[in-house]
Amino acid sequence: MVLIFDCDGVLVDSEALACEIDAQILTEIGLPYQAQDIARKFVGVSFKDMVARLEAEHGCTLPADLGSQIDRALFAKFETHLKPIEGVRETILSLPYPRCVASSSTPDRIALSLQITGLSDLFDHVFSATQVARGKPAPDLFLHAAAQMGTCPEDCIVIEDSAAGVQGALAAGMRVIGFAGGSHCGPEHAEMLQQAGACVVIGRMTDLHPFKEFLTRLDKRRPSRT
Known part of the structure; x- marks a missing residue:
């Protein structure tokens, strides 16, 4: 995973x-x-x-x-x-799975964001939409990330806050956890992510702690690649 x-x-x-x-x-x-x-x-x-x-x-x-x-x-x-999402560092360190970043931003912006917020050391693998032909909602970036991580799309879970990201991950054949805890998220954001196809939507990063429960629920809803 x-x-x-x-x-x-x-x-x-x-x-x-x-x-x-x-x-x-x-x-x-x-x-x-x-x-x-x-x-x-x-x-x-x-x-x-x-x-x-x-x-x-x-x-x-x-x-x-x-x-x-x-x-x-x-x-x-x-x-x-710029600040990190509350609880994100502790949550990531608590999850015993390989991880990477796949972002629509440029490499310079991703690197600066992670550096300023003290998250750089958590990710050895960072992928940008500049590395693929089509950005989200196309599946290209997610498929590229999976290939570089040496895994198949069906064994990836994506954590996304945008409809475009959710759609791109689903198109790649991956499962998606929607995140509606950023300061830009209004009261309708969770519903928007659900409508886009997120299997689960969380409002706090610490909600990822009981990850085995998520895996059990998501395994029952493996998407077919489109």
Whole structure:
């Protein structure tokens, strides 16, 4: 059994910060967005796919340095505001399974997030959507992670906070635990993850402690790869 953790909103409480910065920068370049709009439409989606969707929706070409603009502002915000999800370190250390990270973020952003929050030492294997052709909700990143970890998709459990992530993991033939404990999650977030196909939804990372119970429940609901 291999545990595959998303990063933003699962390991680190970054999504609210990222949505705020994305909305700020997009508004500055003439595409007015609120943070809640970004959260609703783009949480869990790679930057490349977000840009493609924005350009298609608005009939425009976004600045070539948009990613750099966002990263500069976001990384500065991370340095002063980013925190780990409550209880995540202790929970991960309590689970006797191989683990890795599979995130839509860039390698630099993942590395900085884990470093600032003191989680870097927990993961020897970190995978980014930049390493595959298609980001979430496509299955590519999860299949890549499973292959690199030397296991089959059916023996992976993914912990995700976004509908795109849940859908991508299911498409890869994996089981998914939805996480609705990040600061960006509203009262409807758990239901959204359930509707996306998560087998179980938890509101606190410490809910992963009784993991044998989850495995028993999830083993009865092994998905078929689509």
